[in-house]
Amino acid sequence: MSSDQNNLNNILVIIPVLNEEATIKGVIHDLQSHGLYNLRVVDNGSTDQSVAIATQTGAEVVREPTPGYGQACWQGLQNLPHHIDWIFFCDGDGSDDLSKLSKFLDQREQYDLILGNRRATPTGRAAMTATQGFGNQLATRLIALGWKHRYHDLGPLRLIRRSALDTIQMQDRGFGWTVEMQVRAVECGLRISELPVGYRRRLGGRSKISGTLSGSIQAGIVILSTLGQLYSRRWRVLPLQQSDPVPQKVHWLWLSTLLLMAGCALIAPYGDFSSIDSFNRFYLGTAVLGLGFVLSWLVQRLSAVWFWAVSIAARLLLLPMQPGDDIWRYLWEGRIQNLGFSPFHLAPNAEALIEYRTDWWSQINHLDVSAIYPPLTQWGFRGLAALSTSVLLFKVGFVVADLLICGLLSHRFGHAKTLLYAWNPIVLYSFAGGGHYDSWFLLPLVAAWLWLDSPSRPKTPKQITISSLLLGISVAVKWISLPILSFLVWRTVRQKWLKWVPVILLCVCLPMVITALPFCLEGSCPLVPTSSTFVTHGRSAELIPHLLGNIDVLRWNNWTYLIPLGGVGLWLILKSRTLGQFTEAFLGLLLILSPIIHAWYFTWLVPFSVMSRNWGTRLVSLSVFVYFVLPFRILTQDDFSWYLSNSERTVLWLPYVLGWLWTLKQQSFETEMPAIGSTHPQKV
Template sequence: MRNPGSAIAMEAIQVVIPVRNEECTLAHVIGQLQAQGLRRIRVVDNGSSDGTAAIARQLGAEVLSEPRPGYGRACWAGCLNLAPDVDWLLFCDGDGGDPIEELPRFLELLPHHDLLVGDRTATAVGRASLTPLQRGGNRLATTLIALGWGFRYRDMGPLRLVRREAFEAMAMADRGYGWTLEMQVRAIELGLRIREVPIAHRPRLAGDSKISGRPGASLQAGSVILFTLGRLWLRRLQLPASALLLIVGALLMRPHGDLFDAAQLLPFWLAAAVMGLGFALSWSLPTIPRALFWAVAVLARLALLGMEPGDDIWRYLWEGGIQLQGFNPYRLAPDAAVLEGLRTPWWSSINHPDTTAIYPPLAQLLFQLHAAVAQQVLLFKLSFTAADLAICALLAARFGAARAALYAWNPLVMYGLSGGGHYDSWFLLPLVAAWLLAERDPPPQGPRPQACIDLLLGLSVALKWITLPLLLQRAWSRWWQFRRPGPVLNTLLLGLAPLLLGTSLFCGLRSCPLLPTSSSFIRHGRSAEWLPHWIGQLWPWTLQTNAVHGLLLLLALAVLLPSSARLGVFAWRYLVVLLLLSPVVHAWYFIWLMPFAVPSQNWGARLVSLSAFVYFVLPSRLPNWQLTNPERLLLWLPLLLGLLLSARGRTESPPRR
């Protein structure tokens, strides 16, 4: 009779049996597993042409079909959509060779280990069950692992128990015969508690082996295993190479921030290419150690703090400074005669000096606060970088370091915020916080977290006008959730409160000039745009008015609002559409997409993080601020092709617990 501890352990174990044409042996294997008290048994049919699947169903096993060939692919299919209370995964073969009756010895070791592997070479019976090719391949693989990773295994046996959390951290990539090897290597890399358990493995009970009984297949499997080892070894170098290239690239970029000087463009691009290569190397990393994740994220940003910023930051400093003197930046443009006495040595660097402020009230108050401390570029950059790193922390906590690297190790994000000195991280931080809180698992309950979501969205709106549709989508979803006006009004009141309070500090009773709608910049300014450019080629009159593209955006929102229930999904779709339709696009605007691309690792976001650097050909061309058609294609096509690639792709990942 089993003790209670064993019974609980059995209920927490999901058995995965990959099979192909095992109708003669599978009943024996399932019977043994059930005799041990195991009830969660998944048989993954990997393209059987016999009655294997029917036998499994008759015996009460759950049968999954994975017709695409591959041992690892079948194992992976068995690990998807696990029940929440599954804590362990048990892998075994369906040929009857694994001694399931020895499983109690494995169970005794569960509390103190993360990976238990049956060692066939540790018993005379087990050694006798292996062919000479299997023994030789085993010895070669374990020796190479020992040389490469410093841990000595004795066997690559199929019978194994792995803790669910450990398995999810492994982020298994192999879908063939390298599956078992990759699991054991990843266990070493993750520092898991590993134990090999001697077992009296037997030859298969009946039928033909797909590998060991066929020399050709054995050699093919051996070559796959060697290839897998090589790939894993190269991946060991990939992580430090990615980190090093990002930091070195940032150091190389630092002296070349003055992009109004044409001589700085080529070295700037070369540094961006070095960072881009490091970023691209990070895309296929299954895991990134937290310490290294933060080391790269912080050091690369610190390296860029000292570079010459973009010209937007001089408006931040100017508008914050004149507020301290009692002037309203929404009423007085930088070149106003009354402000001439306040001009600083860097005043000539302010862009559009004939245009009044375009940034929302809360942004203006933060400019004033920072200027009150010190009217220095470094202080503003440090503030932007602090908000940027807070976004990194939120994303890493929710999605893990490897996925969050799409934002945290992104060269465009690093340059745009820490190097170029653009304030976009200020509005992205509350927006990302609202999104992650709204989609927390389990969902937030009660009025307080809902109010926090509304207020965070409101802070984002009060910092950047473009986030207003996200607040409207939140109100829309609240309506469909409750079908009564109360929650919707609460959302709108809380969400608009920061904007209204900030506006009251700058607006009078008769006028509220928060946007300089009469300026040429607002009415027909253009920069690196996509659809407005091509529309203008067909209908030149649209080049004289940006209002038509605002109407197109309203039509797009009318389609998006009722179709996207989740805040993160809506944010991604809306921001993509906004960028495609906007007549004014700067490279750092693509940063807006990056947090919302982290869950899906969208290829469009990845590729435009590299191609957006084409934009920086523009500053040295003043007063002509236009891309050539080839440059425009180089900038935008990677985003569009990446969006198409991700839309057609299928993400395979086990659900997060």
């Protein structure tokens, strides 16, 4: 062993501390038993006896009132004595197993950065929470994809040469400190080693990160955001070279992945639109997210692990986001059902419900309007509310259905094609971020389509019956699916299975009837509040109704748009060869004719774009984010007109219409209906 290795006086140990009075003494004694006496405890705002105990035990204490792991580490690096050549970082909570510390110290001659790998030991893996394990694997895989160096952990135990730390020039002041150090070490060409280390549950106090779901999610957001920023910096400074041994198509995949993760991390804190700053940051994040989505169109192949890891991680990042105001109605209507009231008979501001109001009651939209969501949806709200009236729980319920749709689509079309849905910005926002329930009606609708249009399954009355039952479930969740019944009836008639028509009708109606019965009190079934402004003449970001708004009978009577919709629907029935073609075409034209348009309505089209590769749906998945100027104006300007300017309306709709027309131009409508149906139709 060299004299430098024997000399431990040139090592400074930095220990960030926040309320670790139960453990800090043991950690300090453990370090001292290994010959380390230059100990600097950085107090990050403790309110217990941590500082006093650390001082009494022989450590130097410095204070850093600004919260943040990186901030504490950075403060610990200030005013370093001249003789210090190495910095050792460890936690003060007793979770780091220091029994193998001598092996760390023996590595100093060969390496510049020595890291503890908790996942390399059975005790380490067992002590890490599932959230920690998932987050570490995701982050280290992303580093491997972006920088071609395979780390195995982002643990706190690390020894780094002082000169190497000067070269790295750390910028992060939060929980991204560890990941920035490891990425920059690769970029700077440092000699890196990972050693197996033990790990244990913290011996005292409570973790500020892994101890809570929200803390873990916030840490994940910071880590992924840091990775996105580091990659962005690398892309500017170190462009990809032709000699790069990794195939170019792989670059698109990991670049898409990094941008997608960074975009989700960037928008997650800014869903409230309560200030110009939050609004601008939301749009910055959606731009990054949208760029990642566009690059995913270039991906030709990816593994199931990659597909699911990114799809799930993106949704987890958005779960803490401030939701849209619809979710408060979901919570309320589920809550009052469990109290014995019908949301179809009592609006939220009903006198009978005054005593049951909650602290979030005022956030419910349209307080004077009774329930507009169909009865099966109400049963879903009731079931979730019986567990907890929690925004997070309801969001998880919507995301589960969303991920099941990903599963159905990837099973049929493959993982690469399904990225148009799974990594779609408006899909990610609508269900995981905004907390809208539309995934519930999409799931059975997509299942009905894929079941009936399966190329490997012969078309029989039984197949149509099963699809009809799935469609009925979709209708009982959201009324919008009901007209699709007409295609199933026509297909049954065309196949001359006339005796099956009543069965088809019964299958579609049965879920609605069964779930509606409990709400039909004394012969009254007010399942739709037909007198509300929303139903009669409401407007929101519409296209055709806006263009025809000067005609009074059309401006004040939304029902009039059912006439052209019915006519177009009949034409589509005759032209469509498959349920998927008809459904996409019908929903696409419905949105153009609808007086009420919200951003999340465009998610209805996205599953079908996996089949059709529809350019209109792809482009509107990006342009639709102009819609969010509307809630921003409400919150910051008290502007409740809910009216897009002409330029904003053009930004929203023009890409959709042009993309639709472009797809029409690519394939003949008479043979394949590609813009609103399949480019590879399945013959009947």
